[in-house]
Amino acid sequence: MALSKEQIAQRIAKEVKDGYYVNLGIGIPTLVANFVQEDIDVDFQSENGVLGMGPFPFEGEEDPDLINAGKQTITTLPGASFFDSAMSFSMIRGQHVDLTILGAMEVSQNGDIANWKIPGKMVKGMGGAMDLVASAENIIVAMMHTNRAGESKLLKECSLPLTGVKCVKKIVSNLAVIEIVDNSFKLLERAPGVSIDEIREATEGNLIVDGDIPEMVF
Amino acid sequence: MINKTVSGVQEACKGIKDGMTFMLGGFGLSGIPENSIAELVRLNVKDVTCVSNNAGVDDFGLGQLLQKKQIKKMISSYVGENAEFERQMLSGELEVELIPQGTLAQRCQAAQSGIPAFYTPAGYGTEVAEGKESRDFHGKMHILEKAFEADFAFVKAWKGDAAGNLVFKGSARNFNPNMCGAAKITVAEVEELLPVGVLDPNHIHIPGIFVQRIFQGEKYEKRIEQLTVRKRS
16 A cells, blocks of 8 residues: 555655754655654754754744744754754755755656746745755655656656756655666665556656565564 | 944834845744834835745735735745735736745855855756856856845844844744845844843854844734644643
C-alpha cells in the first residue's frame, strides 16, 4: 500500500544522522521531526532565525515572538540560538546545514526541482527554497509520486518554473525511495505491497531497476 | 550620546512621500513594525514599493496597505497567506517581484554594508536569474544580485535606548537587523524604550549608528498567524 504522509516522514527520518543540522520545509518535511530516533543528537534549523527548535508549545504558552518558517508557534530546546535572516542564510548557503528536506510539485530525472509557482494559478513564492536547493549538499524531497489526476510528478523534464537545477539527490514518495543517478531515477526501495510495475507506471522519467528491490520496513 | 528619540510614530514618519521605497522587517506577522504600518495607512501614502519578506494577511500587517491600494510594487519571497494580494497580483494591479529569501536578506545586508552587489547560487537556472549576470566560481554557477536602494527602513525591536541601540526577541529578529541602516532613514519602533546606559553593551544586537529615529510603540497586537499547540499529557 502507498505510504501515508506520516509514513513518508517516518521513512525520511531514517536518513537523519547523529550530529546533523537539519532544515525542514513546510508540509510533510515538518513531520519528520516527530520520527527522528531519540538516541541521536540532531538540531533543527528554521530559516526565520532559530537553531535548536523544539516541539509545539503547550496550550497557553505560545509566544508570538517564537515561530518557525511555517509561521507556527514553536518552542526551543536547551542550547538553542536566535539570529537574523542574513545569518540564517549564511548557515544555509555556507553549507553549515547538513540536510535539507523539502516538498516538491515536480522533480526531473536530472535532479531539477519545481515547487514554488504554477503560472496563472498559484504564486506563493519560493521563500527560502531556492537558497536551500542551490547550496545544500544533501537534499531529500518528500512528495507524492503522482498528482490528483494520477499523472507522474517524477518527470523527464519539469514543466513548471524551476526552483533549482540538478540539485535533488534523493526522493521519498508515497510509493518509493529513489536516488537520482546518471540522469535517471534509481529505485532503491518500494512501499510495502507496491510492485515495481506500479512504480514504473507512476514514473514518467527514466526508472532504473537494478536487481531485487526491497520493501521499506517500518 | 547622540539622541535618536522622536516623540512618536508621526514624527518618525516625517518626510514620507508618495512613490518612495520602504523596507519593512518581520517574518509573517512576527516582528513587524505594527505602529509604523498603521501610520503609513493613516498617511495614505500612495504608489509605494515595499521590500518585505511577506505581505501580511488580509486585515493585518502590510495587508492593510494592500486593502487601500497604497502599494505599487512588492518585493517579497513568500506571499502565501493573503487573498487580496493574490487577487491584485493576478489581475495585474500590483507589481510583484518574488526573490529567494536569502537573497532578500543579503540585498538588505549589502545595502547596510556598502556592498553594491554580490554573487549567490540561489536562483541560478530559474526565472529569478533572467537578465542577471552569471559567473562560475569553483565550478558552480552564481548570479549577480544588487543591494536594495530604499528611502525608509521600518524595523521593530524588543528593547531599545535613546542612542538607537536595539535588542530583538526570539524569531521576531528575522529581517529587522539586516534592514537597519540599509535605507536612507531607519525608523526603529520598540516595545520598551530605555534610558541610555541600561542596556548592557555586550547584549546589543544593532548599534545605534544604524538607526536615525527611535520611538516606543503605543501598543502591540502581535497577532499569531498559525497557532499550534500540544496538549498536556
